[in-house]
Amino acid sequence: MENKDFRSGYIAIVGAPNAGKSTLLNQLLKQKISITAPKPQTTRNRVTGILSRADCQIIFIDTPGICKASDEFNRAMVETSLSTLSESDVVLLVVEQEADRFVNEFILDNLRRIATPVILLINKIDTLGNKGLLLPLMESWRKRFDFRAIIPISAIKGDGTGEVLAEVTELLPAGPRYYPEDYVTDQPERFFVAELIREKIFHLVRQEIPYAVAVLVEKFSEIPEKNLIEIEAAINVERESQKGIIIGKGGRMLKEIGKQARLEIETLLGCHIYLGLFVRVQKNWRKDPRALQEFGYPSNR
Ligand SMILES: Nc1nc2c(ncn2[C@@H]2O[C@H](COP(=O)(O)OP(=O)(O)OP(=O)(O)O)[C@@H](O)[C@H]2O)c(=O)[nH]1
Ligand SMILES: [Mg+2]
Numbered sequence: 693m694e695n696k697d698f699r700s701g702y703i704a705i706v707g708a709p710n711a712g713k714s715t716l717l718n719q720l721l722k723q724k725i726s727i728t729a730p731k732p733q734t735t736r737n738r739v740t741g742i743l744s745r746a747d748c749q750i751i752f753i754d755t756p757g758i759c760k761a762s763d764e765f766n767r768a769m770v771e772t773s774l775s776t777l778s779e780s781d782v783v784l785l786v787v788e789q790e791a792d793r794f795v796n797e798f799i800l801d802n803l804r805r806i807a808t809p810v811i812l813l814i815n816k817i818d819t820l821g822n823k824g825l826l827l828p829l830m831e832s833w834r835k836r837f838d839f840r841a842i843i844p845i846s847a848i849k850g851d852g853t854g855e856v857l858a859e860v861t862e863l864l865p866a867g868p869r870y871y872p873e874d875y876v877t878d879q880p881e882r883f884f885v886a887e888l889i890r891e892k893i894f895h896l897v898r899q900e901i902p903y904a905v906a907v908l909v910e911k912f913s914e915i916p917e918k919n920l921i922e923i924e925a926a927i928n929v930e931r932e933s934q935k936g937i938i939i940g941k942g943g944r945m946l947k948e949i950g951k952q953a954r955l956e957i958e959t960l961l962g963c964h965i966y967l968g969l970f971v972r973v974q975k976n977w978r979k980d981p982r983a984l985q986e987f988g989y990p991s992n993r
Contacts, residue, residue, distance in 0.1 A: 700749040700867035701781035703860055706773055706799060708792035709733045709757025712815040716786060716847040717741045717754040720857065724960075725877055726754045727891035731902065733757055734894055736769055736989060737883075738776060743857075744873045748864055750857075751871070753780065758799055765978040768990040774802055782840075782863045783810045784856070786847075787833075800837050809840040809863055813856060818846040882909040883988070884960060889925055889953045889969070893938070896949055901937055904930040906977060906987040911968075921961060924968040928977055928987070935971045946971065 705713045709732030717726045717739065726739040739754040755773035759766065777783055783803060787796055803810050812833055820826065830842050841859050845852030871878065886907040894902040911924035927949075929935050939946045946969055954967040977983035984991040 698747060698749075698867070698869060699861075699864040700870055701751065701860075701864045702779065703750055703752045703782045703784060704776045704780035705752060705754050705784045705786060706758060706777065707786035708788070708795040708799075709759050711757065711786040711788045711792070712847040713757070713786050714739070714754050716784070716813070716815070716845070716853070716856075717752055719847050719850050719853050720752060721876060723876060724956075727887045727894070729891060729894035729902075731894055733759070733766070733769070733903070734891075738772060740877050740879060742871050742875050742877060744869070744871070744875070748861060749867075749869050749871065750860060750864065759795055760798075763978070764991075765984070765989070768984075772990050777802060777808065778806050780808055781865055782860055783808050784813055784860075785810055785839075786813045786815050788814075788816050797836075803837065810837065811856070811859055812837070812839045812842045813847075813852075814842065814844045815847050817844045817851065818849055881961065882912055885909050885912070885923055885953075885957055886925060888956050888960070889927065889949065892949045892952045893927070896945065896952070897938060901929070901934050904934050904978070905938070906974075906983075906989070908987055918964070920964045920966060922966045922968075923957070924970075927969060927971045928974040928983075929971060930974070930976050930978065932973055935973050938971050 705717055707713050714726035714728045714735050718724050721741040721743060725741040727734060735754060735756045741752040743750040753776055755776050756769035758770050758773050761767040761770045785799060826844055833842055843852050843855050845856065886909050889907045890905060893905050906928045907925055908928060909923060909925045911922060913922045927938055929938060950967055950969045954965050958965045974983055981991040
């Protein structure tokens with residue numbers, strides 16, 4: 693029998709690109725759920741992380757960074773993030789000290805239109821040389837919005853995240869256990885496989901190319917007697933020249949992407965992995981509604 697005092701809720705994690713939202717989700721869950729990278733606009737979909745306790749269930753939703761979108765593809769991602777705001781019980785707004793003032797004001801404008809409680813998380817305090825700056829910084833944020841709480845954190849080190857959990861738990865409404873206790877996410881394994889490959893490309897391939905990449909898992913077959921999963925995935929790029937860069941001299945880049953991704957996928961899935969990667973040119977897929985749908989991305993059309 694479910695306890696009638698059980699509480700649960702959806703907690704949106706929003707903020708400007710690169711603020712550390714996905715790093716925070718992973719820290720809260722003590723597990724890598726969402727991919728991270730030093731480049732902005734890494735996250736493209738909502739990514740769910742579920743925290744189950746004896747008396748409550750917290751469903752965190754990591755979102756794409758909100759920015760002044762320059763094209764349809766980015767606009768659709770920003771829409772994904774904004775729509776999460778009104779569907780949540782609590783919003784965690786992640787900011788990076790005083791950076792991204794314009795974007796944060798835009799997000800605050802959206803938050804002023806809804807009644808959802810907002811907790812401000814000032815992230816990356818490990819990089820703050822002078823800790824004396826923190827109090828005036830918190831004070832200036834307090835003047836801008838009626839935050840439920842303002843918590844300085846370091847998502848990467850875990851500083852302040854215990855306090856975040858305590859505040860969130862306080863604000864959880866009465867509600868059911870939405871997911872079985874052992875679920876950490878509701879996304880399928882194929883999604884994480886594609887994301888991990890994309891993450892390695894974000895880390896290994898230079899400049900703008902990772903933005904032109906979409907990964908699609910085309911085969912995922914389990915062979916239990918060998919404790920093996922055979923995976924084949926297509927790395928889609930927009931142009932022939934990008935294909936060459938992903939493959940690299942003598943295929944070296946693709947091999948390195950495959951090696952790093954395979955090691956992490958093996959840890960994630962707890963078995964041996966055969967990972968076959970190939971690169972395909974799908975001309976201007978970011979502007980093609982059919983391709984966007986196929987790759988699991990929102991499209992405004
Ligand atoms: N020093 C420091 N770096 C951090 C901290 N949190 C995140 N980072 C780094 O900031 C970069 C961006 O982190 P992400 O978690 O990918 O940021 P995000 O907000 O999810 O970014 P998008 O998905 O692109 O919107 C990565 O290089 C992280 O390692 C922190 O507390 N301290
Ligand atoms: Mg992210």
